[in-house]
Amino acid sequence: MLAVDLSGKRALVTGANSGIGEAIALHLAQAGADVAVNYLNHPEAADAVCDKIRALGRRAIAMQADVADPSLVGKMFALLDKEWGGIDILVNNAGIDGRPALGWQGEVADWTKVIEVNLFGAFHCCREALNRMVPQGHGVILNMSSVHEVIPWSGYSAYTASKAGLSMMTKTLAQEAAPHGVRVLALAPGAIKTAINKNVWSNPEGLADLNLKIPLGRMGETAEIAKMAAVMVSDLASYATGSTVFVDGGMTDFADFAHGG
Template identity: 65%
Template sequence: MQIELTGKRVLVTGANSGIGAAVAREFASAGARVAVNYVTHPEAADAVVAELQAAGAQAVALQADVSDKAQVEAMFARLDTLWGGIDVLVNNAGIDGPSAPGWQADPQKWRSVIDINLMGAFYCAQAALARMVAQKSGVVLNMTSVHEIVAWSGFSAYTASKAGLSMLTKTLAQEAGPFGVRVLSVAPGAMKTPINASVWNDPQGLADLLTKIPLGRMGLPEDVAHLAVFLASDMASYMTGSTVFVDGGMTDYPSFMHGG
């Protein structure tokens, strides 16, 4: 099945590595023009852009801290100048923050997770939707996590941000639907990316993790990227306001595989 997105204008936040980079590659391979957002490591963003351009795609790197509304507005203004607007936003930028029980968490560090994961996604969605509603077309994909529904001790800010982003998705979808604009969430499970290399490089840690995944393997960034491109395409034109999990069954209560 070949998905065709030729000429579509796509912004992927946090796209200089991991899932974001894979999503950028997949959209480019479908013919889209791709803006690679980053906040640090410009050399990594430039490498992704160079890779996409070498494959024949139009691509550009755009620096912006998504938790800063002024920087987000400047980024979208740059897209307006370059491509005349946006057709697809993938809100991928996010952090998990330091691990600590809620009663010991540093409020400033806790807040920074919310500012990036939730407020940053809102700022970008707000800017994108203003354009999409006006043109009566567009798709916003918010990258949540299995932790929008699964508790994760030590990471209350992360789980709160992802649960909040899930409900934000539903509400924005309800608001934007009458204008022909769709809003969805993509919820990855345990993905094999550099950010969690300490887990999958540790045999004991990996073995424990795999007991939580019925399919018996970690996901790859490409697993998420394939889904993102499908959801942004007309093949998913009747889908909005929901979360699609790509988690190998992690949310399917694997501890009950052998009975209650």
């Protein structure tokens, strides 16, 4: 029987004190990894996730840092070096969707902020991780993308641009790192039920409309994303790099066209 085995691996998951990030952190720990829990706000939530990881018999560290700030990211990785002697797995999960606005109506500062967090933030973390993984000759980076790396989303041009950029950055870094034994991948969730989008799935009309866009007819659960993440960073996916895996219930299959154009 094949099973995900991350025994002895040292992982860092950004934005891991809630939602998809928390689910990924816990699934990596269940598979045997020690997990550093990065967060921006709500340290009590990060501490609670760390407690759950320790209850699974693994080591955990709560690490506060704004991933958009390269100096703070550098300090976070330096602390990881000090505490655990390095890193084997990086999951770039931290991200924001930003303030909705049509492209000609939005504020430049709002647009820039999304790019700084979602794309620059992932790059800062990738850069630090690769500076460690390349010399040691192994490691895996998993960038959390979105179906919106390929599906437009009116009002959220910064978000879609950041995810499309993340996809190409993933491919390029994978190409650069492959000769050194390091894999770089992206995972693109579809509509996943979290506290952030509760206003959608708690509204019967909104949920019904959303489900029409999903061939499987339902929103996904955070555990369904976390399970795939654990597989992708494990040796079960040892020959996979440079690609995006969509876990979206078929949303990118454009369910609206199931009955004709």
